[in-house]
Amino acid sequence: MFNFEYLDAELKDKLENPEKHYPDEVCQELCQFIEILRKDGQVRDPDYFRGNISGISGKTFYLQYISDFHRKFIKIIDIEIKTVELLRTQFSIQDTWDDSDVIEVIPQCDPPPKIIKALKLILNGIVDSYELGYELGHRGKERRYISRHGQYTRQALEVLKLVECRKEGRKLVPELTARGERIAKTDDEQLQHKLLTVAMLNYRPVWNIINATTESGKDEFDDSTIQRIAFPEEFRTANTCDRRTSTLKTWIKWISSTSGIPIRLPGGYIQLTLFSQNPSDIQE
Known part of the structure; x- marks a missing residue:
């Protein structure tokens, strides 16, 4: 021995x-x-x-x-x-995207805690864009500015597959998916975070950025890395690029700080402990 x-x-x-x-x-x-x-x-x-x-x-x-x-x-x-391998198994990441020519919709949206709040609002019947924006704390001189924030939130929920939208006349009405409903109905904050993390990791731009900035990747987590990975070159000079970049940056920092998934920041890592000791908690 x-x-x-x-x-x-x-x-x-x-x-x-x-x-x-x-x-x-x-x-x-x-x-x-x-x-x-x-x-x-x-x-x-x-x-x-x-x-x-x-x-x-x-x-x-x-x-x-x-x-x-x-x-x-x-x-x-x-x-x-091997963080990426752990993520694939723990969070059921598909990582089989072969539609490399598809341009992803990058939302400009509130931070994750407000995404959770938005799901609870929708569960309680608040689906109008103006009402959603107002209840999330947005104010403006004109109604359309508040409605716009509600639309941004709905778009984020759609790309994360937490809601699906059906058309009623000229309006799009969000309906919760199974995962969105689980987040909205539970008062367990850790479970909310786990489920939202799974949704975000299965959103290709987030997964690709995390994949590139964990131990196995070579990139530092900053605006230029995010834009190079998530945005086609012709979109990087658009007026909304910085705001959309900020959304992805906020989401990934939140994922890292709540779950412990490490990302390579200039000067060092954010590293805690990977949660989800019970994978069944996050399976549908």
């Missing part, structure tokens, strides 16, 4: 108490490989060009270590969580 050494105390705590730091998927897979290492001393041959460092590439993590067969010790050097 082999004993373990660690590069530092933080890494030691992560490997010896994975349930404190990682979701169930990581813990289950990690424990299997740790047992193999403890018994056999290695999983694959070391890379002699990298100082005899060996690597284990699992579905949810990448682990680096050095085996010392003479001393019967293994030194753990680093562990990196």
